[in-house]
Amino acid sequence: MTLISLKTATSIFRTQIACFFALSISSTIPLLTNATEANPALTAAENYSPYADTAFPDTVYWGDTHVHTAYSVDAALLGRTQLMPDKAYRFARGETIVATNGESTAMIRPLDFIVISDHAAYMGLMQDIGRSSPLLLATDIGKRWHDAVREGGEARTKAMFEILFGLAQPDKIGSIPLRRSMWDSVIDNAEQFNEPNVFTAFIGYEWTSSSSVGDNLHRNVIFRDGGEYAGQVLPFSAQDSMDPERLWAFLASYEEQTGGQVMAIPHNGNLSNGLMFAPKRFNGEPFDTGYVERRSRWEPLYEVTQIKGDGETHPVLSPDDEFADFENWDIGNLSSLPKPPNAYRYEYARSALQQGLQHEATFGTNPFKFGMIGSTDSHTGLVAAREENFWGKFSKFEPGNERITTPVLPFNPEFPGSEGLPGWKSVASGYAAVWARENTREALFSAMLRKEVYATTGPRMTVRFFGGFDFESDDIDRPDYARIGYIKGVPMGGDLHTNDSNEAPSFLVSAIKDPDGANLDRVQIIKGWQSDDGAMRERIYDVAVSDDRRINRHGRAKKSVGSTVDVVGANYTNSIGTAQLAAFWQDPDFDAEQRAFYYVRVIEIPKPRWTAYDAKTYGRTMSDEVTMTVQDRAYTTPIWYTP
Numbered sequence: 001m002t003l004i005s006l007k008t009a010t011s012i013f014r015t016q017i018a019c020f021f022a023l024s025i026s027s028t029i030p031l032l033t034n035a036t037e038a039n040p041a042l043t044a045a046e047n048y049s050p051y052a053d054t055a056f057p058d059t060v061y062w063g064d065t066h067v068h069t070a071y072s073v074d075a076a077l078l079g080r081t082q083l084m085p086d087k088a089y090r091f092a093r094g095e096t097i098v099a100t101n102g103e104s105t106a107m108i109r110p111l112d113f114i115v116i117s118d119h120a121a122y123m124g125l126m127q128d129i130g131r132s133s134p135l136l137l138a139t140d141i142g143k144r145w146h147d148a149v150r151e152g153g154e155a156r157t158k159a160m161f162e163i164l165f166g167l168a169q170p171d172k173i174g175s176i177p178l179r180r181s182m183w184d185s186v187i188d189n190a191e192q193f194n195e196p197n198v199f200t201a202f203i204g205y206e207w208t209s210s211s212s213v214g215d216n217l218h219r220n221v222i223f224r225d226g227g228e229y230a231g232q233v234l235p236f237s238a239q240d241s242m243d244p245e246r247l248w249a250f251l252a253s254y255e256e257q258t259g260g261q262v263m264a265i266p267h268n269g270n271l272s273n274g275l276m277f278a279p280k281r282f283n284g285e286p287f288d289t290g291y292v293e294r295r296s297r298w299e300p301l302y303e304v305t306q307i308k309g310d311g312e313t314h315p316v317l318s319p320d321d322e323f324a325d326f327e328n329w330d331i332g333n334l335s336s337l338p339k340p341p342n343a344y345r346y347e348y349a350r351s352a353l354q355q356g357l358q359h360e361a362t363f364g365t366n367p368f369k370f371g372m373i374g375s376t377d378s379h380t381g382l383v384a385a386r387e388e389n390f391w392g393k394f395s396k397f398e399p400g401n402e403r404i405t406t407p408v409l410p411f412n413p414e415f416p417g418s419e420g421l422p423g424w425k426s427v428a429s430g431y432a433a434v435w436a437r438e439n440t441r442e443a444l445f446s447a448m449l450r451k452e453v454y455a456t457t458g459p460r461m462t463v464r465f466f467g468g469f470d471f472e473s474d475d476i477d478r479p480d481y482a483r484i485g486y487i488k489g490v491p492m493g494g495d496l497h498t499n500d501s502n503e504a505p506s507f508l509v510s511a512i513k514d515p516d517g518a519n520l521d522r523v524q525i526i527k528g529w530q531s532d533d534g535a536m537r538e539r540i541y542d543v544a545v546s547d548d549r550r551i552n553r554h555g556r557a558k559k560s561v562g563s564t565v566d567v568v569g570a571n572y573t574n575s576i577g578t579a580q581l582a583a584f585w586q587d588p589d590f591d592a593e594q595r596a597f598y599y600v601r602v603i604e605i606p607k608p609r610w611t612a613y614d615a616k617t618y619g620r621t622m623s624d625e626v627t628m629t630v631q632d633r634a635y636t637t638p639i640w641y642t643p
Contacts, residue, residue, distance in 0.1 A: 057437055062113075075394065076126040079396055088381035115202040207221055233257070270347050276347055314347075327457070350526065390428040459518065460517070510580070523582075547578070611628055
């Protein structure tokens with residue numbers, strides 16, 4: 001054996017490494033420059049990596065398209081909200097911020113995108129008053145309101161009522177420069193916090209139309225574009241018109257003028273007194289072809305769940321659905337008037353989807369062919385929708401001992417029969433889930449247009465849903481089932497048409513629990529269809545259930561998953577349910593001549609509701625009427641079948 005010194009060995013080692021790297025670099029340069037030129041046999045179709053050419057949406061992005069800050073007059077006046085848009089963006093991005101009540105708060109995980117949708121009417125008015133804006137003081141009404149608010153007392157109260165009631169009246173200030181100044185601020189904030197592939201800040205606002213008694217017809221307006229396009233217009237508000245058709249005309253004008261893209265998203269049909277999905281226009285006239293085409297064009301999504309109640313369905317509409325009685329607000333409108341008995345049909349998403357089939361048969365276009373998302377409608381600037389981290393609608397409903405009983409909608413003496421609504425009825429909901437290739441305005445907006453989206457009531461379950469005529473039963477067991485779903489069928493938001501054999505469509509569905517949340521109880525497919533006599537039908541199928549429960553021959557698992565909830569301790573365990581459920585399902589009741597839609601509902605096991613966390617935190621005894629547990633859920637956009 002020949003011995004060499006450590007110095008000599010080190011020198012040889014370095015020489016060998018240098019030679020190795022030199023050879024490696026020289027041999028790989030042609031491949032890095034042009035792989036197919038260096039190796040003509042290596043074509044794109046034969047690429048070793050199966051993911052290099054993946055073109056389908058592969059990531060679910062989480063967001064909230066309905067967030068208010070102190071720029072909204074009602075948030076600043078009624079709710080005492082102090083957070084400005086910059087704080088709302090920082091909170092959504094995962095930063096710890098100090099809320100209006102002085103407490104520090106943060107999210108368990110940041111969101112991927114939000115839309116700050118402050119009310120367009122008198123947007124930023126309280127900030128203009130606070131800084132004595134010269135543009136505001138240059139107007140007669142603006143100066144009078146400014147002086148009254150600064151004076152305080154009775155003068156401030158009177159001015160406050162004038163401002164709030166003026167939100168649904170023509171603009172009394174009438175200053176275009178003032179509106180322009182505030183809209184520029186909205187745009188600047190969104191541009192500052194928009195960071196492609198890190199966090200998306202959409203430019204948007206709320207158009208807040210309602211009847212004289214508070215029938216809710218609100219829409220959120222979302223621009224795909226940046227300030228160079230959105231800055232060419234001023235928001236069209238309810239002060240310009242209460243008629244949705246006038247709003248759609250503004251959206252059409254925007255796209256024609258700028259070449260950009262924009263959409264409107266309705267919300268809270270459950271508080272519209274039967275108007276949101278009624279078969280009549282705002283002017284009272286019946287639908288016509290032009291109307292249904294415009295509504296379908298400009299309103300591709302519907303916000304199905306939020307703080308002001310869940311809007312999927314109602315026991316009155318779905319008496320055979322044991323999960324229908326979920327966070328319903330049984331009042332007619334924002335004035336808390338009693339709900340007319342015939343209003344339910346025109347207020348809830350499932351019923352609207354059914355009516356859409358009828359309208360399509362009549363007019364050739366379905367005006368209610370919408371994707372379903374959730375959002376918060378938070379007026380605190382905080383997009384906190386988890387049961388254990390719920391910060392309420394207004395800042396006066398931020399965590400505290402009295403928010404349980406503080407009326408979220410007060411008794412209104414001007415409207416005999418108004419009922420009011422206690423704070424405990426507020427819902428810790430919800431979020432929008434969007435399947436896209438990247439986290440950018442363009443990619444997310446495109447996904448929203450094609451309706452590849454779903455809603456949750458707060459948890460972040462991952463849900464896939466595909467429909468087609470060529471699926472096989474073992475496709476759902478494949479690790480690349482999503483790729484198969486896109487190749488053989490269509491995703492949520494897609495359309496199916498009659499195949500040559502009139503065979504029933506089949507579906508692939510997969511649901512994975514929120515990694516920081518509750519296990520799953522079951523996955524259901526909700527079918528709605530138009531029968532031969534023109535009547536609308538619905539049926540629920542349990543397609544995957546946890547804990548080895550049996551699905552009977554009628555497609556239902558009637559046995560409950562049980563509960564591990566300790567209400568007093570405000571906790572639960574994931575010892576029941578399961579982390580993932582998946583299923584291949586083929587419609588056993590298919591009729592090739594009947595229009596139909598199918599959507600997925602994913603239901604978690606029971607867990608403590610936010611009211612239970614409040615009871616524990618503040619040592620408060622709740623009355624028997626207060627709901628203390630919840631089974632949060634997800635709703636996908638449907639897949640439609642058209643003969």
